[in-house]
Amino acid sequence: MSSDVRFTDFKSDKQPTWCPGCGDFGTMNGMMKALAETGNDPDNTFVVAGIGCSGKIGTYMHSYALHGVHGRALPVGIGVKMANPELEVMVAGGDGDGYSIGAGHFIHAVRRNVDMSYVVMDNRIYGLTKGQASPTSRQDFETATTPEGPGQPPVNPKALALAAGATFIAQSFSSNSQRHAEIVQQAIEHDGFGFVNVYSPCVTFNDVDTYDYFRDTIVDLDETDHDAQNRDQAKDKILESDKEYMGVLYQDEDSVPFEEREGIEAPMNDIPDGAPEGAMDLVREFY
Amino acid sequence: MPDDLNWAIGGEAGDGIDSTGKIFAQALSRAGRHVFTSKDFASRIRGGYTAYKVRTAVDRVESVVDRLDILIALTERTIHENEDELHDDSVIIYDGERTTMQDVEVPGDATALEVPLKRLAEDAGGAIMLNVVALGAACEVTNFPIENLDESLQKRFGDKGEAIVENNKKAARKGRDYVREEYDEEFGYELETTDADYVLLNGDEAIGMGAIAGGCRFYAGYPITPATDVMEYMTGRVDQFGGKVVQAEDELAAINMALGAARAGARSMTATSGPGIDLMTETFGLVATSETPLVICDVMRSGPSTGMPTKQEQGDLNMTLYGGHGEIPRFVLAPTTISECFWKTVEAFNLAEKYQTPVYLVSDLALAVTEQTFSPETFDMDEVEIERGKVVDENDIDAWLDEKGRFQAHFPAADGISPRAFPGTTDGAHMTTGLEHDELGRRTEDTEVRVEQVDKRQRKVETAKEEEDFDYREFGDADADTLVISWGSNEGAMREALGFLDEDGHDVRFISVPYIFPRPDLTEEVESADDVIVVECNATGQFADVIEHDVLERVERINKYTGVRFKADELADEIKQTLAGDAGTQEVEAE
Numbered sequence: 003m004s005s006d007v008r009f010t011d012f013k014s015d016k017q018p019t020w021c022p023g024c025g026d027f028g029t030m031n032g033m034m035k036a037l038a039e040t041g042n043d044p045d046n047t048f049v050v051a052g053i054g055c056s057g058k059i060g061t062y063m064h065s066y067a068l069h070g071v072h073g074r075a076l077p078v079g080i081g082v083k084m085a086n087p088e089l090e091v092m093v094a095g096g097d098g099d100g101y102s103i104g105a106g107h108f109i110h111a112v113r114r115n116v117d118m119s120y121v122v123m124d125n126r127i128y129g130l131t132k133g134q135a136s137p138t139s140r141q142d143f144e145t146a147t148t149p150e151g152p153g154q155p156p157v158n159p160k161a162l163a164l165a166a167g168a169t170f171i172a173q174s175f176s177s178n179s180q181r182h183a184e185i186v187q188q189a190i191e192h193d194g195f196g197f198v199n200v201y202s203p204c205v206t207f208n209d210v211d212t213y214d215y216f217r218d219t220i221v222d223l224d225e226t227d228h229d230a231q232n233r234d235q236a237k238d239k240i241l242e243s244d245k246e247y248m249g250v251l252y253q254d255e256d257s258v259p260f261e262e263r264e265g266i267e268a269p270m271n272d273i274p275d276g277a278p279e280g281a282m283d284l285v286r287e288f289y
Numbered sequence: 290m291p292d293d294l295n296w297a298i299g300g301e302a303g304d305g306i307d308s309t310g311k312i313f314a315q316a317l318s319r320a321g322r323h324v325f326t327s328k329d330f331a332s333r334i335r336g337g338y339t340a341y342k343v344r345t346a347v348d349r350v351e352s353v354v355d356r357l358d359i360l361i362a363l364t365e366r367t368i369h370e371n372e373d374e375l376h377d378d379s380v381i382i383y384d385g386e387r388t389t390m391q392d393v394e395v396p397g398d399a400t401a402l403e404v405p406l407k408r409l410a411e412d413a414g415g416a417i418m419l420n421v422v423a424l425g426a427a428c429e430v431t432n433f434p435i436e437n438l439d440e441s442l443q444k445r446f447g448d449k450g451e452a453i454v455e456n457n458k459k460a461a462r463k464g465r466d467y468v469r470e471e472y473d474e475e476f477g478y479e480l481e482t483t484d485a486d487y488v489l490l491n492g493d494e495a496i497g498m499g500a501i502a503g504g505c506r507f508y509a510g511y512p513i514t515p516a517t518d519v520m521e522y523m524t525g526r527v528d529q530f531g532g533k534v535v536q537a538e539d540e541l542a543a544i545n546m547a548l549g550a551a552r553a554g555a556r557s558m559t560a561t562s563g564p565g566i567d568l569m570t571e572t573f574g575l576v577a578t579s580e581t582p583l584v585i586c587d588v589m590r591s592g593p594s595t596g597m598p599t600k601q602e603q604g605d606l607n608m609t610l611y612g613g614h615g616e617i618p619r620f621v622l623a624p625t626t627i628s629e630c631f632w633k634t635v636e637a638f639n640l641a642e643k644y645q646t647p648v649y650l651v652s653d654l655a656l657a658v659t660e661q662t663f664s665p666e667t668f669d670m671d672e673v674e675i676e677r678g679k680v681v682d683e684n685d686i687d688a689w690l691d692e693k694g695r696f697q698a699h700f701p702a703a704d705g706i707s708p709r710a711f712p713g714t715t716d717g718a719h720m721t722t723g724l725e726h727d728e729l730g731r732r733t734e735d736t737e738v739r740v741e742q743v744d745k746r747q748r749k750v751e752t753a754k755e756e757e758d759f760d761y762r763e764f765g766d767a768d769a770d771t772l773v774i775s776w777g778s779n780e781g782a783m784r785e786a787l788g789f790l791d792e793d794g795h796d797v798r799f800i801s802v803p804y805i806f807p808r809p810d811l812t813e814e815v816e817s818a819d820d821v822i823v824v825e826c827n828a829t830g831q832f833a834d835v836i837e838h839d840v841l842e843r844v845e846r847i848n849k850y851t852g853v854r855f856k857a858d859e860l861a862d863e864i865k866q867t868l869a870g871d872a873g874t875q876e877v878e879a880e
Contacts, residue, residue: 014720015693016731044718050549060720061731066712068552069722069732070545071575077509077542081549081557082712084533085507089553089712110538266533270506271554271711273677277502277670278530284498285668288488289319 310341
């Protein structure tokens with residue numbers, strides 16, 4: 003790690019193919035700023051992404067990265083971190099990736115509380131497949147596959163996380179770049195699983211959950227008397243389904259990451275040229 | 290009486306059948322006798338019929354046979370289940386004071402020894418020890434020194450306290466003395482002891498041990514019969530060597546965690562059975578395309594779907610060989626014995642890392658649940674070699690950076706193998722993806738780059754065929770007209786079958802193949818035999834199909850994989866070139 007890392011060091015020379023105005027530009031810039039700000043550099047950082055517009059992020063950032071299969075980014079990130087706890091691991095995905103196909107992994111990643119951050123670019127629609135309902139789409143949101151709306155309430159990912167025992171739950175808005183970067187930075191600095199749901203508008207397919215909508219409705223928790231360490235307060239805020247909040251909703255400051263509880267300290271990549279010392283004892287056990 | 294003895298204990302699941310059988314098997318092993326065990330069990334926790342069978346001899350035993358000499362029957366059903374294997378000299382030990390066992394029908398002239406197991410156990414300190422009373426009785430019937438059983442009881446109950454061990458020893462003696470006093474006769478059995486030094490383990494344990502010895506430090510899995518013992522074995526043990534076992538939420542998570550750990554530089558593995566492989570197959574493609582070394586162990590059971598979870602089958606060969614969409618370079622290894630479960634696991638990790646590909650390690654239920662004796666040197670840890678392949682560090686990474694200083698993790702090297710930089714390596718930062726990508730790991734649809742990367746990945750297989758020895762093992766008469774080929778756990782039974790065939794005047798050459806892909810070319814062997822028989826535990830002969838395929842005459846091929854469809858003029862040209870014999874460019878060049 004070097005102290006003179008700039009956030010642009012995390013930028014690759016590949017030009018993003020996101021639509022002009024896509025919220026993911028701001029989301030990614032904030033992630034890069036937060037990584038640089040927390041003293042990381044591309045060589046000690048591992049970014050895992052899933053499928054969809056959000057999944058392209060690994061290509062546009064410069065770090066060790068894996069662009070995986072749909073919905074499975076979190077377990078990859080967990081494996082990376084467990085095998086080398088010295089790495090900074092960040093997982094990025096979209097609302098379909100994280101709350102639909104990968105919902106099971108989301109709950110279990112939260113429970114496991116591995117020290118990593120998870121940034122979800124929530125645009126409440128499937129963009130790359132050209133505009134179908136996502137798990138966070140509104141009940142009456144009309145799309146090609148749901149002409150009368152999904153007819154079911156959207157997933158509340160913050161509530162899922164809280165119920166699963168999350169130690170850090172935050173929400174940000176990609177357009178408010180300074181606040182967004184700060185929130186992601188707090189997620190990185192959190193000792194455990196730092197979950198950030200980012201409102202990252204889709205300018206092409208979602209004409210309801212727009213920049214204007216979020217700008218008009220979002221409330222910054224820093225401007226309220228919200229106490230993020232108070233779980234009951236967090237629960238109340240999270241269950242207010244008609245409100246949009248920005249900031250840290252909940253943080254357990256006593257959180258102990260999984261790998262620390264399990265005593266995983268050293269990277270697992272250094273192994274001897276032959277069987278480890280004492281391996282013959284493994285055989286003698288079978289006498 | 291031959292020294293080769295077949296012994297079994299049977300009852301209901303939950304009766305302690307497994308642990309009792311294992312105590313006896315370990316006693317025999319520690320007494321310097323060879324042991325080969327097998328289990329009959331159903332997919333339930335309590336109730337139903339379950340049995341643990343032990344075949345033992347001073348000489349090595351490699352299989353089960355249809356003969357039962359001593360049977361401890363805790364339920365009447367146990368006798369009926371084994372009726373066909375009993376003979377006139379068989380001895381059945383049962384508790385006649387149990388209400389269900391009072392009118393036991395004994396088949397043929399077999400001897401039924403009524404021993405009040407439960408009452409004697411109570412005398413020794415508790416009814417729970419009735420199985421041990423039966424073991425003591427079996428010692429008397431087989432003239433096996435009860436002191437050898439003591440060591441085994443010590444091992445089983447030692448951590449429960451000396452009092453428990455002593456009570457069990459007392460219970461065993463109650464059983465022995467009862468038979469000695471009530472049945473003053475010789476049963477014709479004698480279990481001779483020797484000074485030999487053996488260890489007793491099953492195939493799943495051998496895979497777990499091979500993994501740890503072979504440098505595996507991360508294991509993620511989801512419980513499934515019959516692969517779970519691999520995970521149970523590694524849990525707690527791999528930690529001692531700086532590793533970790535994680536029980537994932539499902540098979541999808543398991544393989545993805547293992548993939549993440551492998552990319553972080555750990556030797557990494559997951560093990561499952563057929564249904565789990567189904568779930569893992571999508572990620573398997575990602576593992577191959579991202580060129581990540583990973584060992585995926587499939588302990589086969591009867592399929593399809595949930596099939597018969599506790600029964601043997603070798604039905605997954607096609608899936609491991611062809612599973613996944615697109616074309617995926619891979620290795621498929623299939624150990625044929627329990628000791629090979631160890632060595633092939635070590636080899637699987639070396640192949641995975643040398644060639645940066647997924648390796649299927651295909652075992653089966655028969656290997657997984659069978660315990661067998663080996664001399665400890667069979668697993669000589671000094672023989673374990675670890676080859677990590679083209680791993681680069683700060684000192685030599687410069688050679689692999691492009692003109693802009695970017696690490697070429699998918700460089701299309703002549704041997705198909707790119708450099709590998711563990712995360713944390715200075716200047717090594719790079720991405721990879723399941724999308725087709727260029728040498729930097731960035732997505733591409735460029736037809737030339739596509740062809741280059743497909744060829745590069747396929748070249749690994751060619752390189753491996755040149756560098757590795759994908760050989761077979763041979764038994765029987767090398768000049769025989771009859772050739773039998775098998776894979777997986779059939780080797781032991783087939784080797785013993787050679788003896789029976791020989792007695793009947795049949796000369797047979799037997800080839801056992803532990804490599805499914807790449808595999809040895811058996812064309813010459815097949816063509817030089819009059820009769821060729823492929824033995825496998827499945828309905829359609831999946832291995833027979835690939836052997837037949839291998840000996841077929843080759844057709845000329847025109848292939849295109851640029852991502853663009855065939856065009857008429859291009860096809861006409863290609864066919865003309867092929868007919869003219871200059872088929873050097875069998876695949877259509879990228880435009």
